[in-house]
Amino acid sequence: MLHNTLNHAATMNRTLARHQALSPFHSRFTANSVAATSLLLGLAALVVSPVKECRAASxxxxxxxxxxxxxxxxxxxxxxxxxxxxxxxxxxxxxxxxxxxxxxxxDAAYQPATTMEMKVSLQKEYGREFEVVTTQHFLVVQPRGRGQRWPQLFERSHRAFIAYMSRRGVKIRRGRFPMVAVVMPDSAAMYLELERMNVDAKRVAGIYARESNRVITHDGGHLRFIADTVRHEAAHQSAYNYNVHSRIVITPRWVTEGIGQMFEPESMVGGQSGLHTRERANQGSLNQIRVRYDGGQSPEFADAVRDLVGANEMFNNPQTTGDAYAVAWAMMFYLAEREPDQFAAVLSGTSSRGTYQPYDRLARLNDFERWVGTDIDQFAKKVSWFLKSL
Ligand SMILES: [Zn+2]
Incomplete structure (x- = not known):
């Protein structure tokens, strides 16, 4: 249905566009949500520029x-x-x-809340059972007495994200709000919290919610079982807060989820130097492509690439959701590792589109070929050769 809608740009009104844009959260394996963001461009103009001296214009x-x-x-x-x-x-x-x-x-100008204001209000929101730990980039809400493990995990993931993106020429710009990560004591408490936020999610270890701009996860299991997901969601948060995506722009899901998938492996945030590309690969996604697309050699692989570039339907259809994540990873990981200029072009091109501007199939395909400098078939071939080398 969404597929059809996206094929008929003329019938697509802004409200529809907004609903896609604002579907409230990113999580793995849910059929919900396009990414969106760059209010920051608008917001930068609106908020950061010297509004004080020209209040009328703000x-x-x-x-x-x-x-x-x-x-x-x-x-x-x-x-x-x-x-x-x-x-x-x-x-x-x-x-x-x-x-x-x-x-x-x-009759006043907009000012983002200070870190201290946010800390006080989060403490009030979550109550005495929780503490709010401040780090350089985060406010981490966690059950009292859980120490530095979570704050360090979020800080480390974020720094690795920024370093990786900067090295590839992606323009990073610090967001205007401290990032908030909420760690609930266990999965039951997390689902209650998601319900309170009107987020419908099942079988997740954590989510990034674009409207609230928060990551929500829980401390009730072994961290190593949920760490992949936490790194994935943390990457969404870093991307949306550092101008890699915009929270108020409709971004194709293969772009946002490709980034999320890329940052799942521990090796992406571990800080080890001298790693080979192979060691940064998302093994789950790679295996999925080996099983479903003969490692990228089957003709269906190019079809999947075309579907993902043109629309979000593959993510929305439960039959193909897993494939969508895997192929999106392959596309973004290939660009990041082998064609960083094109990688940066896709990110800056998608994040700088107009606020909630609808994005139909034809425009998505045209933009892609312009940014990447090749047609879909040729691109899919290059990705499959790259996968073979892993
Ligand atoms: Zn995601």
Whole structure:
């Protein structure tokens, strides 16, 4: 269905585009969500530039209500039935009905919340059983007394992400909000928390939720069983907060999930030097491609590449979700390791599109060929040779 929709750009209205863009979270093996982000471009202009001296040009600060809370933020996108607002803590809220009508414009400029403000409000939100640990880039909410293990895991993953991207010429720009990671005591508590956030997820070890901008995971199992997922979700968070993607732009899922898959292996964040490409490979994805596509040699491989570039349907269809993640990994990993200029072009091209601008199949295919400099068949061939070398 989504597939058809994406094929008919003319019928695609902005609301639909937004729904794809805002589907609320990234998680492995759920049929939900396109990535989205670069409000940051808009936001950079709106927020970071010297708004103080030209208040009239800046969008007004507004007061709005979520549940029983009065919050401050700036409007990002005004759809006929929904208003998207960026709150001071970096959360995106969707106001509908009464909430949309009941906003108050204030005569003041938008300022992101400070780390200390956010720490205080997170402590209040999660209560006495939890502590909020501050690191250079994160606010980690965890059950009291869990030490530095989680904060260090998030810091290490993030630093490795930035180093890897920078080395490949990807333009990194620090986000305006500290990243929030929430570690619940066990999986049952995590699912309750996801329910509270209106996120419908099953059989996950953690998620990154694009609207709240938080990673949610749990401390109830052996870390090594959930570490792959945590690194995957942490990579989404790093990408969305450091201008690799934009939270308010519709980004093709093969791009966002390719990045997530790339950062699953421990070797990607372990800091070992002198690693070969082979040692950075996602073995799960590689095996999947060996089984399903003869290592990339079968004709269906190019078809899968074309499907992923043109639409998100392969992710949404439960029959092909696993294949979608694996092929997306192969495409992004090939670009990152063998054609870094093209890798950077795909990322900057996708993140700098207009706010919630619809993205149809034809535009996706055209952009891809322009950024990568080759057609799909030739590209699929190059990826399959690369996979053979692993
Ligand atoms: Zn993901």
């Amino acid at each position: 969008p007004g600060l507004i007061e709005f209500t979520m549940g029983s809370n009065a919050l401050l933020g700036i409007p990002i996108m005004d759809f006929p039935s929904e208003l998207i607002v960026l709150a001071r803590d970096g959360q995106l809220h969707t106001l509908t009905g009464k909430a949309k009508e009941n906003i108050r414009t204030l």
